[in-house]
Amino acid sequence: MSLKGTLNSIGRALRTPKGAISGAWLALVVLGAIFAPVLTPYDYDIQDLPNAFAAPSFAHWLGTDEFGRDLLTRVLYGARTSLSVSVLSISVSVFTGMVLGAAAGYFGGAFDRAVTIFVDLTWSFPEILIALILVAIIGPGITGTMVAIAVAYLAQFTRLTRAQIMAIRSETYIEAAKSLGARDSFILLRHLLPNSLAPVLVAGMLATGDAIILEATLGFFGLGAQPPTPSWGSMMSSGSALLFKAPWIIVFPGLAVAITVVAINLFGDALIRALDIKTRLREA
Template sequence: MRSSIPGSATSSGARRRGVRSPAARAPGSPDRPSAAFTGVLRQPGPLLGALVLAAVAGMAVLAPVLTPYSPTRNDLVHSLEPPSGAHPMGTDLLGRDVLTRILYGARLSISLGLTVQAVSVALGTALGLLAGYYGRWVDDVVTAVTTVVQAFPGLLFAIAVMAVLGPSVTNVLVALALVGWPTVSRLVRGETLAIKEQLYVEGARAAGAPDVHILLRHVLPNCAGPIIVVATLGLGGTILAEATLSFLGLGVQPPAPSWGSMLADARDRIWDAPWLMLYPGLAIFVTILALNLLGDGLRDVLDPRLRE
């Protein structure tokens, strides 16, 4: 006798074939993550951002192949030469090729930005999960520390940390990571507070699943979308903050190439050698714009409220 319940045969057949029904999926989890990212690349803005970022990263990796010059070796004979065939973006006061220094500066900015975001996301995610899931005194402590850090403007807090630790690449990483993790922590905490009340989490808890399993298997995957968006947008802010610290003399120290230090060296030559400020400024502008375009596209796709 056939079942009189519509769809019961289809559901049982799906269970026999090992296919999970939509109701069995955790709310908020994307059905096809690859399809979500494919949707990002179908939009003109995010696609342009992704292509520009790929080009910048590719040129940074291939810098030794693309240019024959050293980013740190002085050549006073060719000091302050305007853009030409030999030097497409001109040379600086010490005769160093500007294009070469921009390419090697991209290496430093991108690698430092990725490292800072990795540390910020790891620390912020861990603290946000603990605060949102356990609550009580854990939430109070994490929220208090987060509030104290965010009470100061981010750049001023980073400058204060650099003033204490001293200028170096490692200290820049520490300062910017200390500034960046509270944003991730607050986001993950809010998401965890909502997710832990869902029925599938309550069911896992009632079945005796340990807290680590629940956090890693059920809570964290549903926070992945917002974390990716915040990390992508935060990468642009990190690159800009590193350039600002280097511009002020608190970041990467000469002769290492940095977009911020190149702008600082160009302050006194803005009228007689405008290319010294133009090209590093364009590099910062284009990179951050591309990151923001990609981040906006990811937000539109990964945020379920915007998808609806």
């Protein structure tokens, strides 16, 4: 399926109730993250100790944290961190996985075997373990988190792209293009990759939800974004010790993570139905 067909399928997914509701929430989160400086009068890193542990009110809709910082402000700015880290990491992973998988599936031989060994090796370990090892090597922070997430999810996109390429490389139109003297790069970029794009993009979207959880997990352990930069995981970490004194500190970031991940999965399911990927994979 071409990129245009994929975009048309996204439009069909948005017209379903499941896709519309989940898409609206995702749009709301993205817009809130982008326009955070306009939506809130507070700064996310300015402490106001006299107002520490303030319960939700008209002045602070979600309350304040242990340093008196407005929690809504930090949730909005935390969305910037969590979403940007997850989306950028998965984008890098998707691009790299498509390049490796397409080359391995099309050319085969020693390169295919080398890629397969590397992919199978990383596939055998849980993503959280790979991420923890890489963050321990690179060091805590946003950069280490992004590299860890990108590498942790590389295997699934490489495997998926390779399988798609191998399924369609023997099609008649591919053989015709070869007989007409088309270069390998042209065949890959013009025919093979566009026709394997839809399943990989959907897998990338679903993996973004997992990446948000992984980023929040690393932030909860203090290995993600470092203070005072807010992220949903680090906010939950600071609120875990204050659960009975100020539960809103952990509840609202936790809800943001949970609802956003559920929305991504629901929209991904609507997109799978719109693209009819399951039928296409069975036919392949």
